[in-house]
Amino acid sequence: MEEIVRINGLQKKFGKFQALHDVSFTVNAGEVVGFIGPNGAGKSTTIRALLGIIKRDAGEAKIFGKDVWKDSLEIHKRISYVPGDVALWGNLTGGEIIDLFIKLHGGGDKAKRDYLIKRFELDPKKKAKGYSKGNRQKVGLIAALSVDSDLYIFDEPTSGLDPLMEVIFQEEVEKFKNTGKAILLSSHILSEVERLADKVVIIRQGKIVETGTLDELRHLTHSTVTLATEGDVSAMASVNGVYDFTQKENQATFSADNQYINDILLEATKLGVKKFESVPPTLEDLFMRHYEG
Known part of the structure; x- marks a missing residue:
């Protein structure tokens, strides 16, 4: 399998606090990796380092064989990312924001966008300042899933969604996996990870404490x-x-x-x-x- 993400010995400190200790794992094409741990365990810090938002202190972090810090602009052309709390422009409508995100990425599938808006039951004509947290998440998910990326990074993506919408998200992720896309899914909903993940990485206090397929871990x-x-x-x-x-x-x-x-x-x-x-x-x-x- 083609290796899409490689993290090896990743370390990050904030002042005297060691947020990440030698974090190592990989994500391959056609694979969903479930990245789990409680709040403060280091999941989002790892993802922010992967996205080139923060600079690592030590270790290796590569996507598509490129360094995530030095080559972040090239890498970002081929990835989609949804955080756990999507911030939007309040005076724009949901549809305008989705189109803007798609345009910033470099082009998406309009038919797919329309299909996802209907599937997630989003009112695209409503201004974002009137959206609930769940609807803000839908905007981020629809924009990310409407573009053709090689790697999808989801950090608590269903936060604020009702159970029916969680199932729809899971079904859409399974479709991407079946087309050979790589997916890194950070989630606190263990049933979601159990359904989708081929491999699980458990992080505790900035350290990877377990990694493997569910069968291996069992x-x-x-x-x-x-x-x-x-x-x-x-x-x-x-x-x-x-x-x-x-x-x-x-x-x-x-x-x-x-x-x-x-x-x-x-x-x-x-x-x-x-x-x-x-x-x-x-x-x-x-x-x-x-x-x-």
């Missing part, structure tokens, strides 16, 4: 197993790899270490299995693993 934590047996299910509580065992009549629920699933199954069959359900951890489970406490 090996690092436990599945939730529901088991009903003909024999006494309480015997499963002492099996290697079983944690947080709870029992109601002859059905048990417990966490299972994935590397011991085969052993757990073998022991369960000795009791006569009536029901066995194993649910892999969600992205939220993986996320909380790094943030609880």
Whole structure:
């Protein structure tokens, strides 16, 4: 796969505060990378460094093989960006602002623009000063999705949108992914990242604490197993790899270490299995693993 974004050992300080410590990850063509972490973890600082808005203190940051600081003008011709709080010109209408953004980028698809305005249910004739936060976000999203870019960077893009509009955004992003576009999605909505992302990067206090596909990361934590047996299910509580065992009549629920699933199954069959359900951890489970406490 073609590498679109490369960040290696990125560091940034604000005074004495170290905002980023050796941040490293990549984004490839046709890939959605979910960049997650709470407020203050370093997501927006990383994105601002990628966009050439702030200068990094150390490390490497490249888009399309070009340096994000030295070659920012060339890079920006091929990217679209939507921040978490879109600022607009109050006396212009939403439609005028979308057209201005598209023109600044260098040309977009008018039919796509009209399709997206209808899809996101935006009134393009209304002045921006009368828009809610959600409608301001729609303006930014419509403008970004109306142009043909090779990389789309979204920083909390659905902030202020209702659940129906979030789904529409997700559907449009999936279309871009299927055409080979690269997408960096920073979001606090874990279900959104779980649906869209091929790879997840978890940042905590300016450091990358986990990176990989969801399947790869799920090996690092436990599945939730529901088991009903003909024999006494309480015997499963002492099996290697079983944690947080709870029992109601002859059905048990417990966490299972994935590397011991085969052993757990073998022991369960000795009791006569009536029901066995194993649910892999969600992205939220993986996320909380790094943030609880």
